[in-house]
Amino acid sequence: xxxxxxxxxxxxGVGPEVMAQxxxxxxxxxxxxxxxxxxxTGLVGGAAIDAEGTPLPADVLAKAKxxxxxxxxxxxxxxxxxxxxxxxxxxxxxxxxxxLGLFANLRPAVIFEPLVEAxxxxxxxxxxxxxxxxxxxxxxVYFGEPRGIETLADGSRRGFNTESYATFEIERVAxxxxxxxxxxxxxVTSVEKANVMESGLVWxxxxxxxxxxxxxxxxxxxxxxxxxxxxxxxxxxxxDVIVTTNLFGDILSDLASVLTGSLGLLPSATLGAPGxxxxxxxxxxxxxxxxxxxxxxxxxxxxxxxxxxxxLLHWSFxxxxxxxAVEGAxxxxxxxxxxxxxxxxxxxxxxxxxxxxxxx
Numbered sequence: 001x002x003x004x005x006x007x008x009x010x011x012x013g014v015g016p017e018v019m020a021q022x023x024x025x026x027x028x029x030x031x032x033x034x035x036x037x038x039x040x041t042g043l044v045g046g047a048a049i050d051a052e053g054t055p056l057p058a059d060v061l062a063k064a065k066x067x068x069x070x071x072x073x074x075x076x077x078x079x080x081x082x083x084x085x086x087x088x089x090x091x092x093x094x095x096x097x098x099x100l101g102l103f104a105n106l107r108p109a110v111i112f113e114p115l116v117e118a119x120x121x122x123x124x125x126x127x128x129x130x131x132x133x134x135x136x137x138x139x140x141v142y143f144g145e146p147r148g149i150e151t152l153a154d155g156s157r158r159g160f161n162t163e164s165y166a167t168f169e170i171e172r173v174a175x176x177x178x179x180x181x182x183x184x185x186x187x188v189t190s191v192e193k194a195n196v197m198e199s200g201l202v203w204x205x206x207x208x209x210x211x212x213x214x215x216x217x218x219x220x221x222x223x224x225x226x227x228x229x230x231x232x233x234x235x236x237x238x239x240d241v242i243v244t245t246n247l248f249g250d251i252l253s254d255l256a257s258v259l260t261g262s263l264g265l266l267p268s269a270t271l272g273a274p275g276x277x278x279x280x281x282x283x284x285x286x287x288x289x290x291x292x293x294x295x296x297x298x299x300x301x302x303x304x305x306x307x308x309x310x311x312l313l314h315w316s317f318x319x320x321x322x323x324x325a326v327e328g329a330x331x332x333x334x335x336x337x338x339x340x341x342x343x344x345x346x347x348x349x350x351x352x353x354x355x356x357x358x359x360x
Contacts, residue, residue: 001317001318004068004316004317005066005068006038007039007041007042007064007069008023009044009060009092010041010073011047011089013077013289013290013295014073015045017300018073018300018304019073020350021350022071025353029313035317035319040063044060044072044075045074045076045080045089046077049080055075055087055089055091056092064100064283065099069281069284069315069317070282071312073285073286074285074290076090077292097138098138098143102270102271102272103137103169103272104134104270106268107266107268108130109132109253110260111126111261112330114331118343125236130184131239132184132242133243133244134249137246139246140246140247142247144164145162147161148160170202174211174243177241180241181218185241187241188219188240188243189221189241190222190244191228191245191248207222232255233255263288263304264286264304264340266286266304266307268308270285278318282315284311286304286305298348303333310326328359336359
């Protein structure tokens, strides 16, 4: 395979701690697969604000544009909450998605058999859970214009954002969902609020038209976002692939993640358009955030970061066997009883990394 370039951005909080374990796993994979890899690093988020005054420095963005993939840790924390909106650490993630054209955010929610009892739902409701949320990542209310904060004539303030979707934005992310469904259970649930939002109505009609035109073999259903939240808590196994907007995907994927037992278990991939060989540039990150309350204590669960690496190996590097091996090692470590504090255990971040490496 041709050489690859990887940009590693550990970020803030527990980001550097969990990233260190993913790098250990990557080094093992690289040694055994013959992967020729150039690794670059950079500062983003709060760390970049402290060093350079911006959450996404120009040189880091340039490295990201030149890389085959970006492995991202986490950003944010109380230290930077008082800054102006454009300087918030989270702007690094939004900026990377927008500048790199990464429009499809994949958030799998899988219940590992060793952790069935860790779910807040009864075991009979979640055993075998394997759903994929495909979240549109570069449009909607997070990017729509106009947006801002203004002072009104009476001295009060008004904040406003715009939810907006064009046909091409909806179709390209829906295609990702339909293609995934063809490889999975053959079912897509499209989620919006078509009953009260014009953008939701356009979303629903566009997804339906695309299905009818190009994906007649895939079963499609539509669901309002509030009902979807209720159904995820009531009967999550009814879902195969959920495709939804930026805002609703953000909320629903966090809800789905709790069903698995811990936020520390779930990875994500944000992908761009496929290349000539089918490979996709992407940004891969755990969904758990920077967890500033436990940062520096060495107790964060690194599995979501390691599983994000597995997604990277699959989607951007085309190393399917290696990706499956990393996923299997995480499950095997859990099956052997490895647990960090979020799972009721006492292993440190490094010890959980040891357990994954031993299984690998």
